[in-house]
Amino acid sequence: LVEGITLKEYIERQGRLSVEQVLNFTLQIAAGIEVAHDNHIIHRDIKPQNIIVSRNGTLKVTDFGIARAATSNTISPTAMGSVHYISPEQARGGFSDERSDIYSLGITIFEMLTGRVPYEGDNNVAVALMHIQDEMISPRAYYPDIPVSLEKIIFKCTQKRAERRYLTANALIADLKKVAANPYGNIEVGVMAAAYNNGPTVMMTEEELNAIKYGASQKPVAESPLQVPEMNGQRDVNSRMDDIMGNDRYEDAPQTGGRMSSAGRSEENDDDIDIDDDMSLDPKLERAVMIGGIIVAVIVCIFIMIGINKITGWFKFGGGDSTVSTADSTDSADSTEISVKMISVVGLTQEEAEIKLKGANIDFYTVQFVESDEVEAGTVISQSVNEGQMVSPSDNLVITVSSGKESIPVPNVVGKLSEEAANELVEAGFETQFAYEYSDDVEKDHVISTNPEAGTNAPAGSKIIITVSNGKEYVEAVVPDLKNMTKKEAKAALEDAGLQLGEVTEEYSDTVKKGKVIRQSTSPNTTVNKGNKVDITISLGPEEKTVTYTASFAGEIVNSGYTFAEGETATVKLVFKYDGGKVSYTLLEGSYEGGAFPINVGKVQDISGLAKDKGEISLTVISSTGQDISASFSASGVSITYKEVTE
Numbered sequence: 001l002v003e004g005i006t007l008k009e010y011i012e013r014q015g016r017l018s019v020e021q022v023l024n025f026t027l028q029i030a031a032g033i034e035v036a037h038d039n040h041i042i043h044r045d046i047k048p049q050n051i052i053v054s055r056n057g058t059l060k061v062t063d064f065g066i067a068r069a070a071t072s073n074t075i076s077p078t079a080m081g082s083v084h085y086i087s088p089e090q091a092r093g094g095f096s097d098e099r100s101d102i103y104s105l106g107i108t109i110f111e112m113l114t115g116r117v118p119y120e121g122d123n124n125v126a127v128a129l130m131h132i133q134d135e136m137i138s139p140r141a142y143y144p145d146i147p148v149s150l151e152k153i154i155f156k157c158t159q160k161r162a163e164r165r166y167l168t169a170n171a172l173i174a175d176l177k178k179v180a181a182n183p184y185g186n187i188e189v190g191v192m193a194a195a196y197n198n199g200p201t202v203m204m205t206e207e208e209l210n211a212i213k214y215g216a217s218q219k220p221v222a223e224s225p226l227q228v229p230e231m232n233g234q235r236d237v238n239s240r241m242d243d244i245m246g247n248d249r250y251e252d253a254p255q256t257g258g259r260m261s262s263a264g265r266s267e268e269n270d271d272d273i274d275i276d277d278d279m280s281l282d283p284k285l286e287r288a289v290m291i292g293g294i295i296v297a298v299i300v301c302i303f304i305m306i307g308i309n310k311i312t313g314w315f316k317f318g319g320g321d322s323t324v325s326t327a328d329s330t331d332s333a334d335s336t337e338i339s340v341k342m343i344s345v346v347g348l349t350q351e352e353a354e355i356k357l358k359g360a361n362i363d364f365y366t367v368q369f370v371e372s373d374e375v376e377a378g379t380v381i382s383q384s385v386n387e388g389q390m391v392s393p394s395d396n397l398v399i400t401v402s403s404g405k406e407s408i409p410v411p412n413v414v415g416k417l418s419e420e421a422a423n424e425l426v427e428a429g430f431e432t433q434f435a436y437e438y439s440d441d442v443e444k445d446h447v448i449s450t451n452p453e454a455g456t457n458a459p460a461g462s463k464i465i466i467t468v469s470n471g472k473e474y475v476e477a478v479v480p481d482l483k484n485m486t487k488k489e490a491k492a493a494l495e496d497a498g499l500q501l502g503e504v505t506e507e508y509s510d511t512v513k514k515g516k517v518i519r520q521s522t523s524p525n526t527t528v529n530k531g532n533k534v535d536i537t538i539s540l541g542p543e544e545k546t547v548t549y550t551a552s553f554a555g556e557i558v559n560s561g562y563t564f565a566e567g568e569t570a571t572v573k574l575v576f577k578y579d580g581g582k583v584s585y586t587l588l589e590g591s592y593e594g595g596a597f598p599i600n601v602g603k604v605q606d607i608s609g610l611a612k613d614k615g616e617i618s619l620t621v622i623s624s625t626g627q628d629i630s631a632s633f634s635a636s637g638v639s640i641t642y643k644e645v646t647e
Contacts, residue, residue: 007025029046030169035433044090045067046061106154114139338361342362383397408429430458432464480493490536503521508540557638577615617635
């Protein structure tokens with residue numbers, strides 16, 4: 001189980017990735033491809049859908065469903081990579097090797113940087129043709145912020161001719177590391193070998209076009225030059241497909257009723273080109289298979305007859321080349337020793353050699369191992385009996401297998417920084433590869449262990465796996481809703497979720513009861529690392545407050561019917577009383593001439609610091625003759641406004 005999402009899903013969620021992240025991801029993918037290539041395996045379907053991004057950012061290259069051995073000469077037209085990432089040689093049905101994986105990785109880098117693939121078409125065959133013929137648009141045409149050095153790497157990876165690409169994943173990794181060290185510097189990377197012609201694009205031949213339709217192993221059926229229609233100076237892919245795949249041009253081509261329509265377009269919108277349903281078997285290949293089957297049948301019959309003869313002795317064979325020799329004609333059957341013709345197993349792996357020897361009925365041999373700086377470990381160096389000579393159990397047949405280069409001790413780098421450890425191992429004569437694990441004991445980026453272990457011997461130049469610590473493993477947890485819980489309840493809820501109670505503070509609240517949670521530092525339903533702390537704030541209840549009031553007055557004192565004599569004046573007194581008359585304030589007091597009314601009360605200053613918000617107005621008007629004329633004056637227009645003040 002590899003937990004995580006595919007790189008395709010990651011790109012769909014994140015959009016185009018940053019340059020730093022693309023370099024990090026590409027180095028990891030290239031390292032994975034390098035391991036496969038070092039073990040002589042060609043993936044043949046590198047694409048974001050087959051790359052897993054784990055939670056800690058580690059990438060895994062997966063799905064070797066159509067991979068093949070690099071040494072195999074067998075080309076299967078049914079095993080082709082996904083059309084948007086397919087190399088030109090795979091699209092033609094030609095021979096694919098390590099450089100095919102590098103092409104597909106180049107397309108993947110393009111997609112990580114731009115969020116899109118470079119070639120889009122109406123159907124799978126149209127896209128395949130673009131990989132073969134069309135120039136790829138520069139990723140900087142979409143996003144000029146992409147470093148030129150990284151663009152050069154993409155262009156080298158995606159060259160139409162395989163010999164102009166990176167020859168190995170290791171060479172690609174070397175250039176990627178240069179760019180990672182100085183992304184926007186003037187770095188010499190992506191240097192390509194000179195092209196074999198002057199054309200900027202390698203045009204596909206008619207034979208290659210036919211190979212797309214009828215299979216890589218079939219000879220082309222047409223010999224006249226391919227006519228490609230022009231539209232406004234550019235080739236139209238759909239028209240081109242009509243010419244390429246039309247029935248009238250290939251009347252002799254086999255019709256197998258696969259998924260290709262008569263116009264040659266795919267009837268299913270599938271990312272992978274499935275040629276098995278569309279193509280018929282090459283007639284020459286079919287004849288070869290038939291002849292091979294007959295030969296195998298004859299050989300099987302011969303072995304059956306030999307077996308029967310051993311049991312029954314029906315047949316007698318004479319002559320000096322007899323495969324059965326007897327020391328004396330009078331010896332018993334037990335003295336008979338079988339001799340067989342020796343085969344060559346030099347250059348094969350030990351496993352391959354043992355299979356081949358068993359198939360030749362040679363199981364009487366011993367294996368010895370010798371160190372070799374020239375022959376890869378596990379490969380047969382020599383055999384004690386030459387190919388073609390007769391060999392029997394008494395001949396002491398010895399197969400010599402390489403144990404690799406001279407063994408040297410592995411230095412102890414446990415606990416050191418990964419970069420320092422790698423440098424020390426390289427200086428000791430080894431190659432290195434990193435693996436990563438979580439560790440509660442070893443600090444992040446420091447070495448946990450090596451394989452082979454420190455102190456043991458390993459062949460010089462062999463690869464040492466350095467296991468580096470990712471630090472403590474953090475498991476995700478969902479933060480519960482703690483609002484209105486008590487402190488004890490909140491702590492229990494957090495522990496149930498795998499979290500811890502952090503700092504607890506208190507404050508007054510008019511809405512949350514005393515002793516209950518008002519708020520928490522991390523929002524409910526948020527995903528965090530297991531073991532994280534969550535702070536809470538507990539309510540102290542409503543705060544006790546001192547409330548006072550300020551009274552404001554407005555309005556007029558109006559004469560409602562009193563007639564002043566000439567020269568008569570009046571004394572006016574306006575009093576504000578509250579708390580049952582226990583407290584009073586004189587608002588207005590003075591002598592006024594009769595003609596001076598109305599009196600504007602709004603000019604009176606506000607009264608603050610009142611304990612209550614209830615009071616009344618009292619008006620007294622005394623004439624200059626000493627007569628109380630208050631009844632003739634109105635204070636009902638005077639209003640009181642209270643303002644609450646909290647301290």
